[in-house]
Amino acid sequence: MTDSRPVLEARGVSRAYPLPRPHPLAPRPVRHAVADISLTLARGESLGIVGESGCGKSTLARLLTALEPPDAGTVLIAGRDPNALDKAALRRLRRSVQMVFQDPMGSLDPRWPVWRIVAEPLVGLAPEVARADRRARVVEALAAVGLGEETLTRYPHQFSGGQRQRIAIARALVTDPDIVVADEPVSALDVSVQAQVLNLFLELRRRRGLALLFISHDLDVVRHVTERIMVMDRGRVVEAGPTAEVLARPAHPHTAALLAAVPRLDAAWTGRERRAAPGAVTEHSPSRHR
Amino acid sequence: MVETPTPTAQTMGGRRLAATAWAGGAVAALVLLTALVSLVWTPHDPAAMDVANKLSDPTGAHPLGTDHFGRDVLSRLMVGARVSIAVSLVAVGLGAGIGVPLGLLASARHGWIDEAVMRFNDLAFAFPALLTAVLITAVLGPGAVNAILAIGIFNIPVFARVARGAALSLWTRPFIQAARLAGRGRTRISVEHILPNIAGALIVQGTIQFALAILAEAGLSYLGLGSQPPEVSWGRMLNEAQTFLFLDPRLAILPGLAIVVTVLGLNLLGDGLRDRLDPRLDTRRADGGR
Ligand SMILES: Nc1ncnc2c1ncn2[C@@H]1O[C@H](COP(=O)(O)OP(=O)(O)O)[C@@H](O)[C@H]1O
Ligand SMILES: [Mg+2]
Numbered sequence: 120m121t122d123s124r125p126v127l128e129a130r131g132v133s134r135a136y137p138l139p140r141p142h143p144l145a146p147r148p149v150r151h152a153v154a155d156i157s158l159t160l161a162r163g164e165s166l167g168i169v170g171e172s173g174c175g176k177s178t179l180a181r182l183l184t185a186l187e188p189p190d191a192g193t194v195l196i197a198g199r200d201p202n203a204l205d206k207a208a209l210r211r212l213r214r215s216v217q218m219v220f221q222d223p224m225g226s227l228d229p230r231w232p233v234w235r236i237v238a239e240p241l242v243g244l245a246p247e248v249a250r251a252d253r254r255a256r257v258v259e260a261l262a263a264v265g266l267g268e269e270t271l272t273r274y275p276h277q278f279s280g281g282q283r284q285r286i287a288i289a290r291a292l293v294t295d296p297d298i299v300v301a302d303e304p305v306s307a308l309d310v311s312v313q314a315q316v317l318n319l320f321l322e323l324r325r326r327r328g329l330a331l332l333f334i335s336h337d338l339d340v341v342r343h344v345t346e347r348i349m350v351m352d353r354g355r356v357v358e359a360g361p362t363a364e365v366l367a368r369p370a371h372p373h374t375a376a377l378l379a380a381v382p383r384l385d386a387a388w389t390g391r392e393r394r395a396a397p398g399a400v401t402e403h404s405p406s407r408h409r
Numbered sequence: 410m411v412e413t414p415t416p417t418a419q420t421m422g423g424r425r426l427a428a429t430a431w432a433g434g435a436v437a438a439l440v441l442l443t444a445l446v447s448l449v450w451t452p453h454d455p456a457a458m459d460v461a462n463k464l465s466d467p468t469g470a471h472p473l474g475t476d477h478f479g480r481d482v483l484s485r486l487m488v489g490a491r492v493s494i495a496v497s498l499v500a501v502g503l504g505a506g507i508g509v510p511l512g513l514l515a516s517a518r519h520g521w522i523d524e525a526v527m528r529f530n531d532l533a534f535a536f537p538a539l540l541t542a543v544l545i546t547a548v549l550g551p552g553a554v555n556a557i558l559a560i561g562i563f564n565i566p567v568f569a570r571v572a573r574g575a576a577l578s579l580w581t582r583p584f585i586q587a588a589r590l591a592g593r594g595r596t597r598i599s600v601e602h603i604l605p606n607i608a609g610a611l612i613v614q615g616t617i618q619f620a621l622a623i624l625a626e627a628g629l630s631y632l633g634l635g636s637q638p639p640e641v642s643w644g645r646m647l648n649e650a651q652t653f654l655f656l657d658p659r660l661a662i663l664p665g666l667a668i669v670v671t672v673l674g675l676n677l678l679g680d681g682l683r684d685r686l687d688p689r690l691d692t693r694r695a696d697g698g699r
Binding site: 240 | 582583584586587588589590591592593594602605606
């Protein structure tokens with residue numbers, strides 16, 4: 120647990136996306152979604168990434184999980200550059216980094232039953248786990264997030280948002296990764312359910328020694344689950360440090376501005392337990408996912 | 410747990426099929442049934458001539474009358490349905506069988522493969538389909554098999570385009586990114602995730618293409634380029650009827666009506682299915698994590 124080598128590292132990574140040309144002859148403008156970001160995540164550590172919507176958090180998550188290569192800079196997972204590996208080696212490396220996405224409906228294939236969704240990383244990344252043993256691993260991962268065997272044959276739409284996010288977390292855990300990147304994992308959930316899912320993250324970290332990269336635009340959420348935070352603004356890191364320190368004495372005006380939004384959220388947080396009464400859940404108006 | 414599961418109807422789009430679509434589906438089913446029945450039973454031998462009884466008006470023995478050789482028109486319409494449907498089904502199947510994999514490939518691989526597939530598509534769309542089908546059968550020679558080829562070729566780009574478009578909107582969805590994190594390759598993702606999720610759109614297109622193929626087959630047969638005597642088809646019946654158009658318009662009206670009703674039924678069904686499926690495809694595209 121106290122291995123000092125980082126399990127996840129970024130060295131000056133950048134990623135730009137082309138924007139539409141303002142007129143046909145103009146040079147193509149680009150958006151620097153992530154600009155020269157460096158970070159390290161030690162074994163078992165939790166790091167929060169906060170910033171407004173559109174500041175590049177999800178892009179950074181895709182770079183760190185090697186879903187996309189950076190334009191510049193290097194990503195190191197367990198000390199190895201995933202973008203320099205062949206397919207087989209990349210697969211082996213991927214076992215140690217998994218991700219939980221914001222929209223628990225969108226991150227589960229609506230046509231697949233739960234057992235297949237949760238088993239997919241095993242099929243793709245852990246060929247040595249025999250077909251017959253997969254079921255046990257899936258059941259174990261579901262149990263770790265508080266879901267029973269009766270969920271195996273059900274489909275995502277048969278669950279509530281919070282349960283879906285538990286399924287997504289179970290899936291991320293099934294290969295027993297060292298790192299979980301969670302991209303706004305509770306933002307799509309009702310506040311009463313947010314607390315449950317956040318507690319689940321805390322518990323999993325404690326029990327499994329997971330390193331957690333926790334992305335959120337909600338400082339209040341990050342406060343509860345991370346030891347260190349980085350504040351992003353327009354693709355850059357504007358402030359970083361221990362969570363309590365940064366939130367108590369923001370050095371950058373952008374952080375202060377984000378904090379200014381917190382009292383409202385604090386009220387929501389303290390109201391959480393009271394709102395978690397039957398019938399109080401308005402998490403999905405049916406029109407939401409349709 | 411106070412979370413409430415969302416209704417099952419959600420995944421099904423939650424919309425009912427319009428009454429017109431039901432009617433269209435019923436008509437199409439009736440035609441299909443007639444074609445199937447004709448395999449084992451027709452009121453008369455569709456090829457049996459009875460010159461003494463030619464151009465007879467509807468009677469008890471011949472509910473739709475007889476043609477210029479005294480053959481039973483009802484029996485010939487039934488057998489004609491079989492040829493129309495068989496040729497159209499195989500042609501659409503051919504188009505989908507080649508077009509869908511091409512479209513999936515194009516959407517999965519950016520760069521030159523996508524370019525090549527799309528340029529091939531543009532090229533194919535640049536030709537007036539029916540005219541070129543006429544040309545193809547004129548070159549290859551008349552006959553049902555060549556008609557299938559000529560019609561099928563023009564279905565390839567249609568299916569390639571629909572598959573590519575629907576697939577492209579899925580590739581940015583979180584569950585596809587999750588599958589990539591799970592180590593699945595692009596081909597597997599295309600087959601296991603993309604295909605089941607675009608099946609609805611493909612079925613809609615298939616219904617509409619089926620209607621077009623029936624029209625095309627009738628057109629080719631009418632021109633003498635499709636199925637050849639003694640095979641019976643609606644288009645051939647139209648062709649043979651034109652000599653007697655003024656003497657007995659019934660011979661042209663009946664197969665014409667069969668074509669129109671079938672095509673209309675299929676189009677109504679296709680439109681209804683599309684209306685039900687499309688809104689769902691639109692909202693599911695929301696929040697691709699990018
Ligand atoms: N695939 C993409 N193509 C084009 N632009 C993108 C893409 N992904 C992200 N962007 C742009 O990059 C910026 C950062 O986006 P994102 O990383 O999603 O921010 P966040 O997750 O913090 O809301 C946004 O301006 C977004 O429009
Ligand atoms: Mg985001």
